[in-house]
Every structure is written in structure tokens, then in C-alpha cells.
Amino acid sequence: MSAQPVLQVRNLRAHIGTPRGVVRAVDGVSLDVDHAQAVGVVGESGSGKSVMARAIMGLMPPRSGRSGEVVFQGRDILSLSRKEKADVWGKQIAMVFQDPGRSLNPVVRVERQLTEGMRRLLGIGRSEARGRALDLLREVGVPDPERRLRNYPHELSGGMRQRVMIAIALACEPELLIADEPTTALDVTVQRQILDLLRRVQRERGMSLILISHDLAVVAGRTDRVAVMYAGRLAEVGATRQVFDAPRHRYTRALLEATPTLDHKRHTPLRLIPGSLPDPTRLPEGCRFAARCSYADDDCRDLGPQLASVGPDHHVACANPAEGPTTPEKLASGGDPVGR
Amino acid sequence: MTHSDAVVDRKVSSRVAPAAAEPIVSRPRTSRSILVPLSYAWLITVIASALLADLLPLASYATPVGPPRQPPQWGSLDLMLGTDNLGRSILSRCVYGARVSLVVGTAAGLVGATIGAILGMLGGYFGKRPDSVVRLVADAMLAFPPLILLLALASILTPSVRTLLVGLTLLIIPSFIRLARANTLAWSAREFVLAARNMGAGHRRILVKEILPNVLPPLGAYLPIVMAALIVAEGSLSFLGMGIPPPQPSWGGLISDGKDSIADSPHTVFIPSLVIFLTVFALNQAGDHLRHRFDRTMHD
Amino acid sequence: MAGSGTAHLRGDKALLSVQDLVVEYPGKAGVVQAVSKVSFDVLPGETLGIVGESGCGKSTTGRAVLRLDRVTAGRISFAGERLEQADERRMRTLRRDMQMIFQDPVASLNPRRTVKDIVVEGLAVAGVPVDERKSASAAVLAKVGLNGDRFDDMLPRQLSGGQAQRVAIARALAVGPRLLVCDEPVSALDVSVQAQILNLIEDLKAQYDLTVVFIAHDLGVVRSISDNVMVMYLGKVCEFGDTVQLYDNPAHPYTRALLDSVPLTDPAKGFAGPALEGDVPSPLSPPQGCRFRTRCPLAQDRCATEEPQVREVRPGQHAACHFPLPPTT
């Protein structure tokens, strides 16, 4: 495909001022999302996934700053005027939040929450918006949509609410949907339904999707590419299959090993990742995972690796990457991998 | 994904594109600007001068020091803030007036808050019957016109600081009951209360050790506002003729005394008003600051 | 499923035995029977996992067992003593033998008390003198891996999730319990921290000869830690049995559906089986007969009229279903 990626995030930084210091929640992230592609972002709590999503959406908390570029269909949306922003956010890029119970206004009926965006951004009338709303609800599999429109959020079950959230996000037919942990608050069986739904609409509509989750398994079966985040930076990016089949970053690998799976032998200890995430206000100089990595050497601690290609569509920011199934190009630690 | 991403992602690392600037982030001010030290300075001045009034080189608050309604002037300490309708030093009256106003604000505020907090916590924690009784009491106290209470108290007991304290305390109790009850309801539903019960803690221990520390901060935050309101309310009582007996001054009383000459000698009203305002403002600032400082749960 | 019955109980050997436990919450909207005739038991030294979807009554069961919630009906015996008949005073003593760890590590710690106070709360209640408590707190914190006095004066909010959960565990351990009820102790934690806590529980269990009831909704977690599993749905028992056996050959369609809904880390597979339709019905008006029948792919007429009882479908595996699934292997 020669087409430009829908979204190009370039060296995005998003820092938040707090009384204890500046939290460098996102610190130089670059990521591409192609047309009709589903990209997963995984990482532990606090790794900066949500802040990244919010930075892309322009939803930064007070006393925060961004730098870098977020190029959406050729325009850098960080530098848009207010008017132009309204054209992008909501209409072109939509977002689904983690907790469907809290991201729907509890005191506003489903109908208005669904239609207000359409009416404002697309300038359509009430009855047309309502008609579309019904279609959307049907599309996301909400039974009896007429009744649901009149409901308040609390009258819906968790799964229903998340469906409504997805319908709201789809309302203006966005090019890109960002789903920030859309199933974390849901039960397994409902999570399953929502994940299936997201994948289906993404495919049917030919939409791009960024699926954020802390659960590697959630991302695994539902994305084309996956980015692993650690302490505000990307650790590993690549085709999902590659990253899961042959994780190269030590962190990715450790995460996978620490996850108890259905075939884990019982009463055997899980593999641990020692230590914890670094304090986001006092991030280390070099590789941010170095302190917890048993393969770290002084270079790791001082310099910190850059994201480098280790195979077709597979990049790792690790000086001592794990062995892959196929022999990777050997990389000089710390150097510019491409030599440009 | 295409080949393009290989190119793109290669450019990705921060070192490759050092041009990208660090975002500019303003840190929230940790201290509340210069106003906080100024507020403390003011409160300390007020409290200290109230306590040490007798030692200060001030004229008596009861005896005229000059012609009535003198505007503020330099030169003599006693005339610095001018004189009141009777020619008494407003400075001296403000300093001594702080005693009554502060006592009214603090004592009525604290006693009211304590009683209200106890009742509210008992109601909120035990629920059911105790709660109905507490709510009934609070409702009845709120439905009781405050004026009646004060007028009646003023006629039963002779007007004095004590009468005033009783009346004003009764007035603020129900608000604290409500506040404490609402907070207790919220906190006692929390898991750590269950955890304490699981440790075998009894009701009293849970109330005192688990719930009280959490209910105190919102009450504390409300207290400065109530204290401010009490200081002002004391003035309204003077206006209604139920204030403390003369010649003892109070800030509210000073305002009330001066109100008829507001057009000719505005200082007789504005100086005490300013004192009240500064104190109210300083109380709020200090309250906010203390909460930030000592309520460690407020950090981050 | 969603059945009653006591066929799976193992008699006197059990440290904790629960029979026909019912917990009801009267609300303005009606009475919610959060736990409806649930029976299970735990042998000394064993770990029992309880799994089920949100709202199925796992926590309520856990709390009721410790008498932290009102018990509407049923028998709870702990080491031969009938808990539901014990008075408050007796319970206070007994509580030291049975401790609970709560779901949200931060919410279960008083935000305004320091770690060293929290950890020895149980001892303070029991009237242990201050200096003894001090040393006890240091010791117990060390046990859970919070060495040094760095944490003593911290407030819960200053702890990471994993550290907070360790403090909660330390608090429970401090009183030397025999039974530990863990109510989703890791569901609020990251995988990496989760692993630490799970390993810690395993360690402590071995070290202190603890009996554990482990409540979770993550089937992977439960599998890794428990000897027996009880699957619950809408306040009822679905299936009870040896963990490995149950995971490999679920007899109840709900157990099967749960297992099929677990996302797999293998990008090629996605999910192991078909999705389950619909939502959990309202606990206010649960379906007649088998409570799972409204979502059950195998439901028949009989399921609507007759409530299935727990019965042994295979040796060591009990299910409450009229039409249990055959073994797959």
C-alpha cells in the first residue's frame, strides 16, 4: 500500500505538571496507523497509554504540555485552530473510554448523548439523527433500540453501555477509533462480546482502530500491529503475530511470562518482573526498563536504546534483545540502527 | 502496515529527532502565593493583639480619646483608625473587639462542629433508628427560625457573650450534623471499615479510629466559612439589639454602631468591615493551606 | 446450573464448611438474594477458588463466611464451630483465625492511617502493648517483602497497588489466621504485580499452613493457585471440583462458556470457543428453574421448571446441571 498512514504520531511528548514534579507520561512516542488497520497498545498501568490517547484527542489535563506531531490525514492536528479541531475530533477521530459507566453522562438520556454529536458536527436535524442513532444501535447489537434511546445510562447493563459508547463513537463515521481499555471494567463473557464487536465494525467499516489494553491477550487476537509501551516510551512495535510469537524486548517477554494462562501449571510460581515502574517524575536516563531487566548492562542504564528494526515490521528498543525465531539482524547496542 | 512504517519507526527514537522540544509545563504552585504568609501574618497579628491588648500602648476602648467621628490620621496611635461616634479609639476597639469576635467565631464554631459531628457520625454510622432521630433533630433545628431562637434567648438570658455563644452554637449545629452524617455514610461504606471489623474492632473503635479521621477534613474545611459567618452574624445581632452589652466592643458591633454615620463618616463602618473581611479571607486561605499541608491524602 | 444441593461436601474433615448459605439484601426495589443456597467446603491446607461473573455473589459469600455480612440462612462451620450462632464477642476472637483480603487494595486501607498503624490494627484491637506491636509490624511487613522502615509512615495513597495489597496481606497475617479469604486480591493489579502477589500468597500459604479461599474472576489466576474451584452464577453454585479436571473437562455449560471467553495470548486463536449471548439477568428477578437457562445454548424445557441439584458428574467433579457436558478428552 502506498497510501499515507491515516495517523502518524511523531515523537509525541505529553507532560503533566503535578505538585510533585513534571510527570513525563508520554515521552517521545512515534507510531503509524494505516488505513483500516487495528493497532494495539499494551503496557502496565501508568505506562502512559491513556495519556497518549488523550493527547491525540486533545484532552489534556490542566497544566500540561505536548510536543511533537500528530499528523492525521496529512494535517498536524496539534496545531489546529479551535474551529478546525472540531472538524477532526469527534468527526474523524473518535474515542471509547475505559469505564462505560463513567464515560456516559448519568443524567442525560442515551438519545441525546448519541445524537448531540451528529447534530452539531454533521448539522442534521433531530429526526434524522434519531434515525441514524437507531441504525447505529442496531449495528452494535443493542436489542430494542427504540426503548434504549429513552433510557438513562444507569438503566443499561455494563455491556450495553459500552455498546452505546461505541455507537456514539461511530456516529460521525470516524476514520479512526481509539478505544482506551474498552473492556477492562467488564466481565469475561461481556468483554468477549465487545471485543468481537469492535473487530467486526472495524473490519466492516474499513476503519482504523487503536485498541489500548493492559491485557496482552485482549490485544493479541484483535489487532494487526501491536505497540508495547513502558514508562512513556515504546518498547516494541510490530506485527501482532511477530510480537507475540517471538517477543524480542525483554519487557514484552517478561510480561507474557508473568501472565497466568489457562495452561499454567498450578502451584508453580509465576515468572516475576522484579521491581516496579519508575517514578514518572524522576525517570532514569537510559533504558527505562534497565533497573528491572536482568540483561541490562551499563550502556542500557546510561544511553538507552532506540527503536530499531529487528525484522520486517518489527522494531524493538532494546540493546540486548531476546533471540527471535528467525535470526535477527544483529544490532549494535545504542547506535543508530539504520546508520543514517 | 507497510514498508513506510519501517522508515517511520526508524525515525522514531527521541535521539533521532532531537529537534522535538520538551513540552512546556507549568507546575502548580505548591504554596498558595504570597497570600498565604500574609494571611497567617494577619491572623497571628489579630490573635496576638487580642490576647495582649492589655499590654499594648492603647487607649481604653471605653473612654473617648477625642472628638467623635475623627477620620483616620497619622500621629497618634489611638487616632490612627479614627474615632467612633463617641470619640473612642477605633483602633483600640478593633483590637479589643477581636476578643469577642474571635471567641464567638472559634468557640461557637468549634462547639457547634463538635456536637454536630458527634450526632451526625452516630446517625450516619448506625443508621436506622439513631439516624432517624438525628435527622429529625437536625430538621427541627433547621426549621426553627433562627431569629426566634436568638430573640428568645436574648430575652430569657440577658445579652452577654455567653448567651450569644449558646444561640449561635445552636444555629450552626444542624449544618454540621448534615455534613458529618453525609460523610460518615460515605466512609462507613468503604472496605477499610469492613477490614477493621474483620480485625475485631468494635463500633467505638471504628468510629474514632477509622471514620473520624476521614470525616474531620471536610468539617475542617467548612469551619472557616462558618467562623466567618459567625463573626458577621454577631454583628447582625448587634444590629437587632441583641449584641453584647456596651462598652465591650466586637467587630460586628462596631459596624452596627457606625451604620448610621456611614454617609458622613464612612470609616466607622469600613474599618471594622475591612477587618472582618481580612480575617474571613485569611481564615479561608489558611484553611485551604492547612488542608493541603496536613491532609496528606490531598497530595497528588 | 444455578443449582443447590450439598452433594459435593466432604464432611467433617473440612476446616470450613458452608451449607445452604443464603444472603439477602432488602432494598427499596425489593429483596436481592445475592447468595442463594450455596454450599461448599475447604479442607485444611487446601485452596478453594471461587469464580464467576461480576455480581454473582462471590464477595458476598466471602463476607458472609466471616460474618461481615448478615447471614440470612444456612450453616457455616469453622473448625467445628458454628459461626452463624456465635455471638459478637466470640466472633471477635474467632476473627483472628479467619482473615480477609479485599478486592481493592487501596480502598481496604484507611487513607488517613499510616502503614505501621494499619498493619497492627488487629493486635491493637486485641490489646497488645505498643512496643510489641512495633516489632510485630516490622516483622510482618518484612514477611510480605516490605522490608525496612521506609513504608512505616506512608499513607496508602503513597503506595503502589502491589505494595498496598502487601500491606493488606500483612495486616491479615499479623493476627496469625488459619483461614485466609482473598476477595479478588489481584484484580486491581498489573500482571507483573499480580504475579508477585500470587507468588506471595502461595509462599505464605506453605509457610504458615494457611487454608485459602481465593475469589477471582480471572480464570487463569484461579487455575494457577487453587486445588478446587467453585463456579458461581447469579448466587448459585454451577460447578465444583478439582481445578485441573474442571478446566480440562467442564461439565457445566456455563463453565465451558467462561473458559471460551478468556482471550488467549495466541494471536492466531483469539478465543477458544463461541461467545455467550446476552447479559446476566437482574438478581432482583432471577429466572425460574436453572438460573443460567436464559443464556444457555443447551437449555431445554426442563431447565425452566426444575432447579438442578449439585451432583457428582464425574469422580471429584460436581455440577448443577440437568444436561452436563461430556468429557472432551
Next chain:
Amino acid sequence: MVFPVAKRIGRSLLVVLLVTMGVVGLLSLAPGSVASVILGENATPKAVAALNAELGFDRPLWQQYTDWLTGAVQGDLGDSPVTGQSVSAAIAERLPVTLQLAVMAFVIALAVSILLAVASAARPGSPVDRGINAVSSVFLSVPAFIAGPLLIYFCALKLGWFPVTGWARISEGIGPNLQAAMLPAIAIALTEIASFHRLLRTDLIGTLREDFVGAAKAKGMSATYVMFRHALRPSSFSLITLAGINLGRLIGGTVIVESLFSLPGLGQLLASSITARDVITVQGVVAFIAVVYVGVNTAVDLSYRMIDPRVKKAARA
């Protein structure tokens, strides 16, 4: 459904009972009697005692109270021994004034405080926010009896926009009526503005942190739209509670403003009746105020349901 309503009414009656009993108790302790007030300075103790007996105030307290209560239950609040007017008529005469004052003050206070709170919550800590906070501190520290004369001085004397004192009934035209009510309403509103602003500001800041606010912004809604259509309503719980309490209290508590502006409201009636030891009137007015208070707060409880549909669910059936 019947049960909670009955319970609610029962509670309300209890409140009214407690309050009126409290009033009788309190006033009985106060020195002086209505007879001595009626007979004036020149009265002899004998004449006073005779008149008191004639009016029935020599009977035991509980008997006076139960008699009053029996009447009150049948809707007869009795006649004032001082003015001879029936208490219900006196209340009916004053009520429009007090009600209009209280309602106008509240409309003003709510409107102003909502605007202020929105402005300060939009950027907490900004100069705008600090400025507004300072203004609200000023409002808190200026008592009504100073605010009143200042308003009169500037708005009535200097600008001549409003009358200095006096009341104009609605029958005299809506214009004069509003003019007469405006200054006193503002004088009452000032303190309310301050406390409403504080409360709403805090709650708004909290709500603005909620996910659904972010979600609405992510939908492309403007900041103003989000503020007024999404954030305001769920932030108004405490405001409404406080407003309910204060409105209820204002019905009997505007005496300072009423006397400053010479308005024939309930507060003045109450104050003069207390001075005259007119227990019958005081009791009637207090009972009435308590009923209004209870009513307003019931309305507040009901309004929770309008504001937040979740409450309705919890309370249903």
C-alpha cells in the same frame, strides 16, 4: 409507594410539632407577657394579671399548647391577642412579600453564582478564579445591614433606579413591584451568592474531571456546551440541598432586610410578635415556616430525581 409517603408526612409533622413545642417552651421562659404589652407602661400588675387570665395565658403550658394544636390541626391558628387579627390572615397578608423576596433573591443568587462558579471552575487557580473567590469573600463578610444601606445609597439615592423603602404589591403593577423588591432581594442574595459559588465551584471542578466530560469533549462538543449541558446538572446536588435549606430558612429570616427597607413581610411580623410576646402569632408563624421549610426540602428531595435519574431508581417501589 404509600409507605414512604406516609413516613415522610409523619416525619414532617414531627418536625413541625417539635418546632412549635420548642417555641412555646422558649417564649414561656421569656419575661414579660402579652398583657403587659397590651396595657402599656401605665398598667398595674393587677390589670395585667386580669388580662392574662382573660386571654387564657394563666393556664398550664401544655394545655395552652394542646388547645392551640387542636385549633391548628383544624386550620385555625387563632387570633392575635395584640392586633385581634386572625393569624392565618396576618400570614396570608405577609406571605406574598416574603415569598417574592425570597424567590427573587434566590433567582438572583442562583443565576449569579452559577455564572461565577462556571467562570472559576473553568480554570481553577487562574486570576479569574482568584478574583471571584475574593469577591465572594467580600460578600461573605459584608452583613446585610451594611449591604442594604450601601445599596440604598448608590442604587436608590444616587442613581434613583429603585425606591428607598416601601413595598408595592403586584396589584400596583409589575414594574413598581419588581422595583421595590429588587434592592432587598439583592441584599439578601449577596451572602447566598458567596456560599452557592463556593459549593458549586468545588462540585463543578470535580465533575469536570469525570470521564463523561472528556467523552463529551471527545465527541467534538464545545467547552461551553459541555459545561452547561453536561457538567452543570450533575454538579448541582449540594447546591440544591443548600439552596433548599436556605430558602426554607429565609421564609422567616429576612427580618433585617425587611426592617431596613420597611417591607411588610413575615420576618417583621415575627419580630414584632416576639417583642409583643404574642405567643399565638409567633406559634402560628413558626408552624407555618416549619411547614414551608419541610415542604421546600421535600421538593428538593423530589428535585434530586429530576436532576439525577439514578435517584429515582433507588427510590422506586
Next chain:
Amino acid sequence: GTNPDASTDSTPAGDPVAGGTARIIQISEPRHLDPAAMGNSWAINSFLGNALYGTLMTNDTKTGVVQFQMAKSFTTSDGGATFELKLRSGLTFSDGSPLDAEAVKFNWDRARDPKTGSSSLQEASMVASTKVVDATTLKVTMVEPVPSYAQAVLTTTMNWIASPKALKAGNQRFDRNPVGAGPFTLKQWTRQDTIELAKNPDYWDAPKPYLDRITLRSTQDSTQRINTLISGGADVAIDTNWQTLDKARDAGLQTDTMSLNGGQYLALNARRAPFNDVRARKAVAAALDIRAVDDAIYNGTGKIADTLFTKSSPFYSETKLTKQDKKTAQKLFDELAAEGKPVSFTFTSFPAPESKGTAESVQAQLSAFKNVDVKVDFVDISKATELYTTNDFDMVISSALFTDPEPRLWTVFHGDSQVNRSGLDDNELNQALEAGRTATKQQERKAAYEAVQKRLVELVPAIFLGRAAPSAVTAKNVHGVRQYGQGSLLPEELWMQK
């Protein structure tokens, strides 16, 4: 202003014009419209009473000479032991019934009855009996001779005669429909709001009244009364406060202030310590600067009552009532303290601003002296009865206002008087007062009151403060301000320029 003595700013405005509505602000409204419940003094309800019931007599505010209105004459042939009241014939109440001697008898008898609670009980009780001679003649027998009893009648509510029939109907009915023969009748009374009066077309003294309608409002606060007038919200304000009068003049309003003899005074309770000792009374009198009191409450705009009578009074004498002398005062305080009788007393004050201000001023001034201690105690009006029946006070503020010293001076200072606040019963003073009352020749009376003043200075039962300011403040277009008695304003004389 018709009174040459009154300080007046109103310019002669030509002949009265009929018509118009006057908006008048009074100080307070009565509890009932029953004359007995009102008070015939400018500061109380005199305007309303005059409007509803007319007047039997008025007086010249300067000379005190009685002028007859509805009464044709009020004469005594026996030095004040009995009187004969003659009414104009054909007087009718507004309901058409006749205002005859019977009606006067009913009203006056009623005022004497303690059960009525009349504010004029004291004066009315000087009458022993009344007898109707014919429709227009009433014979009045006094308890003891009071030659100038007409002064008592016209300064009290006895001057107002209401229809007996209407009075008998009870307060509630009467308040809705008070029946009198005054220049105006009641249209509507909304309590604490407005009293609407309309011209009585059958008023005996046609073409008076000139005004068609009157709207009365009440406001306690004198600043607000004047402010209302300044802003054009009213046409006439009744006022008592020297300072606001000053302001009103500055604002270009007309003020008419009638001058009255006597004034406000501090009554020193001589029945008990410390003021049973004349030295204590003298000391306080010598310590106080009366000017300073005036400064405090009226910003120095008031008139000081340094003599008992004003210069324009025929009884004027130069005898100064008090003279400040701090040294003597301190000496006396010290002396008393040394005797173990320290001057420590309570000033019992009402909450009204003037009373409060006076009390505080006295307290503040005395605080500069040693061995004297003043407390201020506020009581509300409901306690006044108790206060005066038990005489449980050390110092109160009271007033003795009069044009003719009779009967007011007697009631204030005579040992036999019920309302002698100071309670001082001095033979010499009593005799002088008796002489002033019974003497018929002006010269003798003057001498008697000269003696009274001397004795007052010696005994100090009271410390006189300032003169009263019975005033009417009027807008530029209002004319015809006429007062009588105790500043009682006559509504029938008022007229407004178109």
C-alpha cells in the same frame, strides 16, 4: 409653618389648593386604631389620630394658648376643680351618628379605666367623674383642681373622640372600620405596610381638609425616612432626629420643627443606692458633658436642654439645669467611694438607636472618671411595664416635653405622681409644683416654676439632655404644616401645590 417660633424653612406659598394625594412617612404604626391604643405625640401616632378623629382643641405652640376646634369651650369656674366642655353643635361621626357629650363621656371614661390600657391613663385619671349635661355639654369633675387641664386633654389621646358604637364592636372590627369625625377616613390598612386615608367629605371645618387622599407608611429608621423623601418616594416625613433634619435641609427639603420646653432626661432612681444619695446624682450630673451626648447621637446638630424652658416660653428663666464640672464630680465620686458607697449603677436602655447612643455616651464619659462604674442593660419594650411598675432600674432615659408646664411637669417630678421615674419625693419641690398647678396668675406660676427649677438643680432627680425635635420634613410643594401639643401634626391643614 404657621408657628413663628418653629424653626422653619418653608416659604409662604399663597392660598391653599385643594386636591392631591400626599404620601407620608411616619415612625411607627399603632397596634390598633382605637384612640386608647395610640399616642398623641408626633413621634407616635398623632398624625393618624388627628386624621381619623379630628381634635377637640389645639394650642398655640409658642404661647400655649388653647385654640378650640370641635370643642367650643372648656372652662372652669372653680380654679380647676370642675370643667364644662362645650362641643360645637352638629358634629357627626363618619357613620352619620352624632358626636355629642355622651360620646366624649364614653371616650374619656374609657381612657380612665385601667383595663383599657390607654396611653393617657395618667392624665385621664385626673378626672373623678363626667356628667352629660346636654347634647353638647359635658361636666367634668376633677380629683383635685387642675386649672390648665385643657393642656392635658390636648396633649393626650383624650383629644380624639371615636364613635362609642364602633368602639364597642371590638378591636378587630374597629381596625377595619374606625369611626371618628376627623378630616379623613380609613380606606385600607395593610399592617406594617400602608394606611390609606381618604378625605372626609362631611368634615365640620370645610373646606378643610385640602388633600383628597393620604398614604401613610411607617419606617423606624430615620435615615431611611429622609432618604425616601429625598428620592421622591414620599411627600412628608415625620421626624425626631436632629441630624437627619440637618441632612434633609442640606438636601433642599423643608423642615418644620416645633419647639417644646423640657426635653429628654436621664431619670436617676432616688429610691435606692447609689442615687438615693444626692451627692451621687450631683456627681454624675457634674461629670457629664451634655454636648458630648448630642455629639454622639446627633453629630452635634441637636439643641441642648440647658434650661427647663426655651427662650420663647413665658416661663423662661436663665437657671442653668446642669453645669459640667469634672473636678467636683471626681471629688464626689472619691468621697462616696471612701464612704463605701461607690457610684456603681446600671443604665437601663431600650434598643432604639438614640437611647442606646445616650447610654453608651454616658458610659463612655464616666469611664474617664475613677470610682464610678456604669453598666448598660438593654431591655425590650415588652419589659418596660415591669420595669416601671417595679422601679427596678438605676438610670433610664425619659422625656418631659410640654408647651405649658401643666400637667406634664407635675407628673414627672411630683412625689405623688405614678410616673415620677426618679421617685424623689421632696416637699419643697412638691409645693412648688402644686403652686404652679393651682396658681391662676401668670406671674405666680412663673415664680412657682422658678422655684421648681432651683430645686431641680439642687436635688438633681433628672439630668436634662437635649430638646426634642418634633418635626415634619416636607417636599418643596407641600405646605400647611401645623403642629400643636406635643408636635402633633394636623392633616387637615396640609396642601400640595400642583
